[in-house]
Amino acid sequence: MIRLAHVIPVARAALLDLVRRRDVAVAGIFTAALLALLAGARAVGLENPATGTLLLNLGLTLAVGAAHLMTLLLGARQFPEELENRTLYPLLARPVRRAEVLAGKWIACVLAGTGLYAVLTLAVLALAPRLEFYDHRTGFQMVALQIPALMTVAAWAMLLSLLLPKGPAVLIAGVMTFASGALLRLAAAFWLVRLLPDVSKLDLALRYTDGIGPLPVSDVILLAGGAAIWILLGLAAAAQLFAGKRL
Amino acid sequence: MRIPAAKILLWLSGLAVAGWLAAQVDPGRYEGGRARDEQERAQRNRSALAVMLGEFRTSASDVMFIKTERYMHGGVAFRQGQRTAAQGAEDLYATEEEEMAGHDGEEHGHSHGHGDDEHGAACASHGMPTVIPPAEKDFRGWVGDLYRAVKPWRDSSKPHIHTDGRELLPWFRLMTLSDPGYIQGYLAGGFWLQKQGSAMALDFIEEGLRKNPEAFQLHLSRGLLRLRQARDAEAGPVEESARVLFVEARDDCLRAAELGLSQRLAKVDEESGTVEDWSKYQENDLLAACRLAIILSERLGEVQTAARCRERFAALGPHLP
Numbered sequence: 001m002i003r004l005a006h007v008i009p010v011a012r013a014a015l016l017d018l019v020r021r022r023d024v025a026v027a028g029i030f031t032a033a034l035l036a037l038l039a040g041a042r043a044v045g046l047e048n049p050a051t052g053t054l055l056l057n058l059g060l061t062l063a064v065g066a067a068h069l070m071t072l073l074l075g076a077r078q079f080p081e082e083l084e085n086r087t088l089y090p091l092l093a094r095p096v097r098r099a100e101v102l103a104g105k106w107i108a109c110v111l112a113g114t115g116l117y118a119v120l121t122l123a124v125l126a127l128a129p130r131l132e133f134y135d136h137r138t139g140f141q142m143v144a145l146q147i148p149a150l151m152t153v154a155a156w157a158m159l160l161s162l163l164l165p166k167g168p169a170v171l172i173a174g175v176m177t178f179a180s181g182a183l184l185r186l187a188a189a190f191w192l193v194r195l196l197p198d199v200s201k202l203d204l205a206l207r208y209t210d211g212i213g214p215l216p217v218s219d220v221i222l223l224a225g226g227a228a229i230w231i232l233l234g235l236a237a238a239a240q241l242f243a244g245k246r247l
Numbered sequence: 248m249r250i251p252a253a254k255i256l257l258w259l260s261g262l263a264v265a266g267w268l269a270a271q272v273d274p275g276r277y278e279g280g281r282a283r284d285e286q287e288r289a290q291r292n293r294s295a296l297a298v299m300l301g302e303f304r305t306s307a308s309d310v311m312f313i314k315t316e317r318y319m320h321g322g323v324a325f326r327q328g329q330r331t332a333a334q335g336a337e338d339l340y341a342t343e344e345e346e347m348a349g350h351d352g353e354e355h356g357h358s359h360g361h362g363d364d365e366h367g368a369a370c371a372s373h374g375m376p377t378v379i380p381p382a383e384k385d386f387r388g389w390v391g392d393l394y395r396a397v398k399p400w401r402d403s404s405k406p407h408i409h410t411d412g413r414e415l416l417p418w419f420r421l422m423t424l425s426d427p428g429y430i431q432g433y434l435a436g437g438f439w440l441q442k443q444g445s446a447m448a449l450d451f452i453e454e455g456l457r458k459n460p461e462a463f464q465l466h467l468s469r470g471l472l473r474l475r476q477a478r479d480a481e482a483g484p485v486e487e488s489a490r491v492l493f494v495e496a497r498d499d500c501l502r503a504a505e506l507g508l509s510q511r512l513a514k515v516d517e518e519s520g521t522v523e524d525w526s527k528y529q530e531n532d533l534l535a536a537c538r539l540a541i542i543l544s545e546r547l548g549e550v551q552t553a554a555r556c557r558e559r560f561a562a563l564g565p566h567l568p
Contacts, residue, residue, distance in 0.1 A: 050290035053281055132281070185424045194270070195262040201269050210280035219272040229265035233258055240250060 010104025038127040049131035057209040059124030071113030075157030109154035137214040142204035148227035149202035155234030322399030324378040463507035470499030497543035503536035
């Protein structure tokens with residue numbers, strides 16, 4: 001049983017570490033660069049609505065990419081660095097279970113990724129000119145489905161970092177996050193590839209900027225259901241590996 | 248640490264279930280969409296923002312399409328958004344339709360892309376500005392001279408040199424893998440593949456049709472490929488196989504015409520009567536499909552079918568035979 005009272009301090013500590021290591025500053029610089037691009041494009045003026053859509057799509061795609069990258073890097077570094085620096089031992093010396101440490105760190109990664117995604121998406125939606133029709137219901141689905149996507153990325157990055165050294169873990173998690181859709185299409189005949197979590201399915205940015213209507217509720221349930229299983233399996237396997245890890 | 252096999256099996260089963268659930272939904276599978284619309288694409292690629300971003304585009308398939316143009320022109324970069332590659336099935340396979348119709352394509356007012364004739368392609372892209380400008384238009388002086396000397400460049404006033412297209416094929420494979428809804432990739436890829444063998448091209452187009460069953464241009468493309476096969480088979484000893492192929496080609500063209508017509512009707516603005524978001528390439532392809540459906544029905548001796556087609560497609564105007 002995971003006790004929330006033990007999970008929250010771990011999550012808070014991981015988030016504090018994020019601020020201390022200036023990750024927030026890097027995210028801020030990235031956000032500022034994106035805002036400058038959008039503001040610059042607005043100031044210069046857009047020749048046609050299609051260019052406005054290009055800008056909106058570009059901004060939303062960058063928002064998803066940046067949030068996924070941040071979540072992935074955070075997730076992949078939580079355990080290897082703490083083990084290497086031996087900062088995990090004082091934490092585990094307290095009456096806290098390993099699964100609670102894992103859950104706390106996972107929550108911190110998800111919160112950081114979701115925060116960055118929210119800031120960037122809000123900025124893009126506020127600044128990018130919307131000169132064509134966009135279905136706001138699709139926009140809502142687009143934002144809502146990114147939360148399970150980020151949860152999946154965080155869980156699997158942590159799982160891979162417990163299984164492999166940090167470098168290969170980041171590489172494989174990166175492929176899984178950014179190229180699983182293409183891999184699935186490229187090698188669909190190999191059943192092993194079909195087991196890969198495909199978070200690209202949860203990205204509706206193109207659907208939104210294409211002006212297409214929302215997905216049927218049944219489709220959203222299927223996607224969310226699939227993502228929930230990926231999250232649970234990622235966390236369960238990570239917890240199993242962490243519990244059995246000799247420290 | 249030993250993990251029980253049953254646990255691993257259960258975990259893998261969970262992954263399989265999640266994969267199955269996700270495979271039931273494809274959010275990127277929808278008809279139309281601005282990213283795939285040729286007119287919107289051209290507008291975007293001509294914008295100042297697109298020029299600033301270089302080869303970055305809204306989709307990987309678009310980036311790859313630009314790559315195929317570079318490869319086709321031996322590395323020479325032409326201004327983006329002014330594509331030399333043909334846009335529609337009719338442009339690509341113009342020869343087939345013209346020979347069946349027995350008249351020149353210019354009669355019904357379209358220019359060819361590549362067709363079978365490389366000279367036709369050279370003419371179509373003749374005079375298109377290059378990314379590296381010629382010396383008289385380049386303000387950079389010796390820097391421009393250096394660029395023209397070390398980078399692939401050709402004076403745009405001279406006829407273009409086209410490669411044989413074999414090296415383009417992997418790009419078409421990649422662009423359709425990255426975006427299975429990118430119909431243009433299937434059309435152009437099918438055209439270049441048929442130079443290597445029509446069976447391969449047919450497989451490629453059929454893959455496109457499995458993923459985009461409503462794409463009328465792909466139905467037309469398959470019809471044109473089968474028509475080419477039928478004409479080859481006609482020259483051989485077994486006449487019956489040629490007839491079967493002619494029937495299949497006619498059916499494809501008929502299906503393309505029906506689909507295209509219904510898609511065109513859906514885009515007619517009721518007030519002004521104009522067709523919105525409908526490119527000239529789509530219009531040309533629709534006309535080609537209707538014409539071929541009629542011509543092939545007549546050739547097969549199915550006069551009643553031809554008459555029905557004429558009646559059904561009369562809304563398209565005077566270009567029908």
